[in-house]
Amino acid sequence: MTRMKNKPELLAPAGNMEKCKIALRYGADAVYLGGKMFGLRAFANNFSIEEIAEAAAYAHGLGKKVYVTVNIFAHNEDLARLPDYLLELQQAGVDALLISDLGVWNVARQTVPEMPLHVSTQANTSNWAAVQAWKALGAERVVLARELSLEEIREIGARTGVEMEAFVHGAMCISYSGRCLLSSYLTGRDGNRGACAQACRWEYSLIEKNRPDEGFDIEEDERGTYVMNSKDLCLIDHIPDLIEAGICSLKIEGRMKSIHYVATVVSVYRKAIDAYWNDPKKYQVTDEWRQELEKVSHRPYTKGFAFGKPGSDGQVYTTSSYEQTHDFVGIVLEYDADAKRAYIEQRNNVKNGEVLELLMPDGELFPLTLEDMRNADGESIDCAPHAQQKFSIVSDRALMPDSLLRRKVIC
Numbered sequence: 001m002t003r004m005k006n007k008p009e010l011l012a013p014a015g016n017m018e019k020c021k022i023a024l025r026y027g028a029d030a031v032y033l034g035g036k037m038f039g040l041r042a043f044a045n046n047f048s049i050e051e052i053a054e055a056a057a058y059a060h061g062l063g064k065k066v067y068v069t070v071n072i073f074a075h076n077e078d079l080a081r082l083p084d085y086l087l088e089l090q091q092a093g094v095d096a097l098l099i100s101d102l103g104v105w106n107v108a109r110q111t112v113p114e115m116p117l118h119v120s121t122q123a124n125t126s127n128w129a130a131v132q133a134w135k136a137l138g139a140e141r142v143v144l145a146r147e148l149s150l151e152e153i154r155e156i157g158a159r160t161g162v163e164m165e166a167f168v169h170g171a172m173c174i175s176y177s178g179r180c181l182l183s184s185y186l187t188g189r190d191g192n193r194g195a196c197a198q199a200c201r202w203e204y205s206l207i208e209k210n211r212p213d214e215g216f217d218i219e220e221d222e223r224g225t226y227v228m229n230s231k232d233l234c235l236i237d238h239i240p241d242l243i244e245a246g247i248c249s250l251k252i253e254g255r256m257k258s259i260h261y262v263a264t265v266v267s268v269y270r271k272a273i274d275a276y277w278n279d280p281k282k283y284q285v286t287d288e289w290r291q292e293l294e295k296v297s298h299r300p301y302t303k304g305f306a307f308g309k310p311g312s313d314g315q316v317y318t319t320s321s322y323e324q325t326h327d328f329v330g331i332v333l334e335y336d337a338d339a340k341r342a343y344i345e346q347r348n349n350v351k352n353g354e355v356l357e358l359l360m361p362d363g364e365l366f367p368l369t370l371e372d373m374r375n376a377d378g379e380s381i382d383c384a385p386h387a388q389q390k391f392s393i394v395s396d397r398a399l400m401p402d403s404l405l406r407r408k409v410i411c
Contacts, residue, residue: 007277008243008250011067011165012266015255017047019262020055020066025361025402026263027270030065031055032098034255037085038070038078053092065095070108071120074101083111090115096140099123109138116140118165126152128159135162143251146172146233147305150241157246164246168239169265169293170253172230172304234293234301237285239272241306260328261296263404267363268292288365295326295406329356330405333390341392342399344384348407351383360403368395368405 012028014020023031033055034046047055056066068089072078082104089097090112097115099105100122108117118141119125119134126145134142141163144153148166157164189196233253235242242250250273252265268289276283293301300323302310329348336343350356350370358368372394375381384391 006248008248008273010266010269010273011249011251012262013170013252013255013257014055014066014262015046015257017051017055019255019257019259021058022259022263022402023266024059024062024064026266027361027363028064028252028266030067030095030249031059032067032069032251032255034069035085035089037081038072038074038104049088049092052089052094056093056095060093066093067096067098067118068094069098069120070104071098071100071122072104073122074104079103079107082107086111086115098143105137119143121145121167128156131156131160131162131164135160141165141249143167149308150238150245150306153242153247154245163248165249165251166242166247167233167253168235168242168250169269170233170257171299172233172302230299231302232299233304235303235306236268236272236289236293238303238306239269239276240280240283243273243276258297258328259331260404260406261298263361263402264292264296264359267359267361271363291325292365295324297324299323324409326357326406326408328404329407330384332358332399332401332403332405334401335395335399337398340394340396342395343390343392344405346384346386346389346391349383349385350405350407352381354407357406357408358399358403359406360400362400368399371395 009029010027011030011032012023014023014031014033020031020033033052035052036046036048052066052068059066070082070086070089074082086097086108095116096118097108097112098118098120099108100120105117108115117139119139121143123134123143124145124147125131125134125142126148131139131142139162143165144156146167148156153164153166239250250269252262252269254261254265272283272285272289304310327348329350330344330346333343333345335341352370352373354370356368356370357365359365370393373381373384374392375384376390381391
């Protein structure tokens, strides 16, 4: 197949400013984020207009981009504020808007006609004719429905001239492309307007009509059954397939995730994309990449719809909890080359003499022993037990700011 002209973009989630900067520092080419309104992650910290402008300026300073979600399914009452908000986003310097609602799309086309528009995955675009229709409406890019196979993606790419974006990693919504009423029905929190309660992850029992006070497990398991609890998507093995199918932007899910999650997953996919682009014929997923993806909080992994509809093994039936092999315990704030000391902010209790693992923004990974720990006043300490406590350690090796410290989970 003909090699793509441009290297595929790695697109990362940014739930707040810290996550935005971490994602870009660890190798993302662009981030997507939500403002205080019109987005589908109402419980992320999200960004004020001033913060969006700051994020855009920071990204542009690195030669990178910021996309903003405006992808709720709007009701009449939402439209009054929309034009002013779109103009504010344009003034803030964002690079594109993610939209799912046709009415919002039309308002955007009229209000900010020069702004690039991307079709959100919430529009569940699942065929080449729909992509062509969005192109006719001025779409620069379409985020394809997650329910597509690689074969279907290849056909869409062959029949259309629009940029295609696809999710490659992260949580999978049980509903079709995220269009779900379950949360709204059970809690009054509408997932299509940014307030999903993730009711699909809850534990359910079967109730017989004549015995309403007695619940029955759907499977023979004393813990109950999680009947709508999808595994997490992971397509690290299929980077070549996605790129050769015409995907120009590989997207990671997770605006509600931690900076440890964002940094680790972005770092792995950065290495994978670079490895493929530099030498496609020798691309091979390393054991280190697989191990890295196990270190963050996640559900068991699945390939989703990449090779057809997932069967029963696409769900987790016994628990809605996460698994991980490492805990995030600290982040490097700065390094003093003269004093050979690294200054760290604690994120979990750590002790002097502990051997931890350190991941740097450039992707380098190595063991690090906490030696000569001192508090913010320069006094020797045996541990850092307080939340976000500042301390320093001696280190002959220069540690990059925003490097992450981890501890292996002891089972």
